[in-house]
Amino acid sequence: MIPETVIAVCQKLIQVSDAILIGAGSGLSAAAGxxxxxxxxxxxxxxxxxxxxxxxxxxxxxxxxPTREEKWGYFSRxxxxxxxxxxxxxxxxxxxxxxxxxxxxxxxxxVDAQFxxxxxxxxxxxxxxxxxxxxxxxxxxxxxxxxxxxSINQMVTQQSDCRIPAELxxxxxxxxxxxxxxxRIDGYFVENSDxxxxxxxxxDFVNAVKNQKLVLLELGVGFNTPVIIxxxxxxxxxxxxxxxxxxxxxxxxxxxxxxxxxxxxxxADIADFLERMSE
Numbered sequence: 001m002i003p004e005t006v007i008a009v010c011q012k013l014i015q016v017s018d019a020i021l022i023g024a025g026s027g028l029s030a031a032a033g034x035x036x037x038x039x040x041x042x043x044x045x046x047x048x049x050x051x052x053x054x055x056x057x058x059x060x061x062x063x064x065x066p067t068r069e070e071k072w073g074y075f076s077r078x079x080x081x082x083x084x085x086x087x088x089x090x091x092x093x094x095x096x097x098x099x100x101x102x103x104x105x106x107x108x109x110x111v112d113a114q115f116x117x118x119x120x121x122x123x124x125x126x127x128x129x130x131x132x133x134x135x136x137x138x139x140x141x142x143x144x145x146x147x148x149x150x151s152i153n154q155m156v157t158q159q160s161d162c163r164i165p166a167e168l169x170x171x172x173x174x175x176x177x178x179x180x181x182x183x184r185i186d187g188y189f190v191e192n193s194d195x196x197x198x199x200x201x202x203x204d205f206v207n208a209v210k211n212q213k214l215v216l217l218e219l220g221v222g223f224n225t226p227v228i229i230x231x232x233x234x235x236x237x238x239x240x241x242x243x244x245x246x247x248x249x250x251x252x253x254x255x256x257x258x259x260x261x262x263x264x265x266x267x268a269d270i271a272d273f274l275e276r277m278s279e
Contacts, residue, residue, distance in 0.1 A: 003266045018212035024108040027220020032089020060150035069163035074210040076155030083132035083224040092118035094274040117254035126198040134182035136190040137172040214243040248273050
């Protein structure tokens with residue numbers, strides 16, 4: 001249980017802040033109910049678990065399925081479950097209620113579009129690692145992204161025996177190679193004009209608020225890609241003298257630098273934290 005005094009301090013910091021920079025990792029979506037392991041995984045992928053040594057949705061994304069038909073059989077169901085079937089979680093609406101009257105910006109490594117579903121302003125969100133809802137050329141022969149909802153639905157409804165029909169495998173219309181989900185997994189990740197604009201908006205926001213009362217609100221960020229949010233937030237908290245880092249995580253909340261006086265490190269359930277903060 002988070003002490004009431006800690007909640008009160010965090011609420012006051014938000015209230016008097018000039019700006020709020022939100023950093024969101026997979027722990028935030030897990031708190032919204034989009035768990036990648038446990039019952040949610042076993043309930044939705046029982047046939048795949050029986051056939052392949054899969055233990056959770058995250059590691060299954062890297063599993064070397066024998067065929068593309070089997071790979072897309074798994075991935076189409078994964079994408080439909082986490083991108084299209086999942087409604088905006090309460091933690092996201094609580095977070096929006098907390099910050100919507102402030103000058104805020106979001107940087108997230110999540111690819112499930114929960115921020116957009118919850119109503120966050122599209123030009124105030126930088127989803128650095130892509131979007132489950134888009135396809136790109138696997139070799140990035142061009143920078144167009146393709147909406148994939150119709151294709152994903154076809155794969156899910158027509159799959160059988162843990163595989164999709166071969167004719168549903170997505171193909172690049174330019175070079176003829178495979179289309180893949182728009183995720184940063186290798187050097188071919190497409191940074192199109194929208195991605196580059198979001199990156200500029202993020203940098204512009206950071207530069208504009210460096211001398212203001214800034215709250216760095218870090219939620220559910222672990223160590224898969226700490227160079228994107230976790231470590232930059234710590235550096236900003238250290239160098240921006242009017243900033244405060246509020247880190248909420250169910251696991252490791254330790255900060256890697258020695259100056260701790262402006263850190264509020266909360267090892268707790270994010271859903272509980274945001275619900276109490278938005279009261």
